[in-house]
Amino acid sequence: MVSPPSSARDAAMTRTNIARAAAVVLGLVAGTGPALAHPHVWVRTRAEIVLDGGRLAALRQSWTFDPDYSAFAVINLDSKRDGVPDPDRLAAMARERIEAMAETAFFTAVKLNGRPVAFGPASEPRAEYRDGRLTLHFTLTPQAPTAAVRALVLGNDDPDFYVSFAMAPGPEAVRLAGAPACVLKVSRPAKDAQEGEQLIPDEVATSRPGAASATAADYAGRVLVACP
Template identity: 65%
Template sequence: MRSNRTTRAPGARTALPAMLFCAALVPAPAQAHPHVWVQARTEIVLDEAKSLVALRLAWTFDPAYSAFAVLNLDSRRDGVPDPEKLAELARSRARALGESGSFVQAKLNGRSLRLAAPSEARAAYRDGRLTLSFTLAPEARGEAVRTLVLATLDPDFYVAFGLPPEADAVRLTGGPACLLKLTRPAREAREGEQIIPDAEATARPAAAAATGADYAGRVLVACP
């Protein structure tokens, strides 16, 4: 499945997620991939004609990255980030995702689906974890869904995307008579688990991509 990302030189592969998430500043037990862990929720919204309206995403980050991301956002020193600063954080992350691709790979009726830049970005910080929520819409809307295949993953495996354990980790809204099938990965990356040495991931990006795919789930929507 092809990503919506802009093609870039192999040497730049790891640099982009690092810049996007600023996670290189977070101490890690070893210099190995991944560096950031995310539990990703997805709501797929279809209209009555079975066309894709939007993907509503909510990414909850690991405690170490969350603490780093909200550093200096608490002007009152009460342990709660300022709402306006959280809002700006959400907007800046959404802009960065729009420039680099949103880590969501999509195929509609067997063809790669181009997604517009994120919108409706917002952030929340609860129980020591940051959650970034945003909406992705197709660049061109109107084609009815026969099959829609989605995966959320970082081909560089700098970020490990996983699924929350709850049954509603992926939901389908609308689309009468359409069916949703979620295939969970055979393996899940535990928070803090180091899987691939950084040098190997840089030298063998295809290996990092394959490993990242092993830890990512797959969503299929089928409509009659």
Template identity: 70%
Template sequence: MHRIHAALLLLGLLLPGLLAPAGAEAHPHVWVQARSEVVLDEARNLVGMRVSWTFDPDYSAFAVLNLDSKRDGVPDPDKLATLARERVAALAETGYFVQAKLNGRPLAFSPPGDARAEYRDGRLTLSFTLAPLASPGAVRTLVVTTSDPDFYVAFGLAPGPEAVRLAGSPACLLKVTHPAKEARIGEQLIPDSEATARPGAAAATGADYTGRVLVACP
């Protein structure tokens, strides 16, 4: 089984019936609005990145099935907490879907210890903090993207100027490049023939829908 496909199964991100032939996998099955905060210390070292993902209504409803013991439409807090821990633990296999380079070198992250989930207005939000696995030194440039190489999950930036923030070092500059295209729920983004005939078609198409965060320090 494909590595990313297996990881999504661990996450519970694929709804029943979506394990279809490759031609039917030519579009995302889950949509995420992402928010993040890059935190630096006074010496411009990267402390971590606070990440928050809000899922589409269909996946949100699926994810909280059987978490509402009172049948009042509100998932039990303890079950939401367990869901958050399990989902974030499984994300380690995918590198948390975050690709980061600090001063031109790939950046690895330690397992988050603050996973939490919230369900509000029919939307599930998963939040956690990514900290560098080892001290990489002061930031000169930090480039971050969030994407699924197989495009089973479409990550978009949340609307508004607060989608990405920079904290802790006012001398550094933050530049957010919004994706060229926006993935809409249910939209067919890759023709079936292309998805089956050309390796890497999903990743190439997904790049058009991926934003980029750049932090530059003097």
């Protein structure tokens, strides 16, 4: 049997590691039920892009999860069995999940003037559980000072499509702070993955490495900030 080229093996290992990390980060463990197709989790995102002196200072994100995942995430956090997660347990869960997401670069890709931005550890982790939905809040800051923003592109996606990311509806899904002269443009995809909608059979996602990434791209929106 002929081994694939090292670059192909490395790419396959990277995809596998990302998929495993996504499962660990989001608490998708064996025994939670059959996984028939991708995606498995649906997230609605909100973001605030904070500029200071023309440079990227912070990216504040809020992710609201679908009801099924939300119920699973808080199932052991309610000691009183009154349907309300204990505040201390909810806070601990938020810290653990946000810390674990560093393995996946927080499912967040930012390009500044054409170059990717690396973020340090997330800060200000916080969780809310309201109306049957879990929302995680956290803040990302660049590892190093950035250049002045001319063009910034933000996107949230999972290349293995375990998680479907979509911007929350309405004009307040993305906000820009500290940059009155800059222009914010939100590009929403033509397609919108609905909660519970199964788009790729597991066997296809496993046997065709590019299938999940290509499909995820069809459903991912992008945010553009342009500054003079």
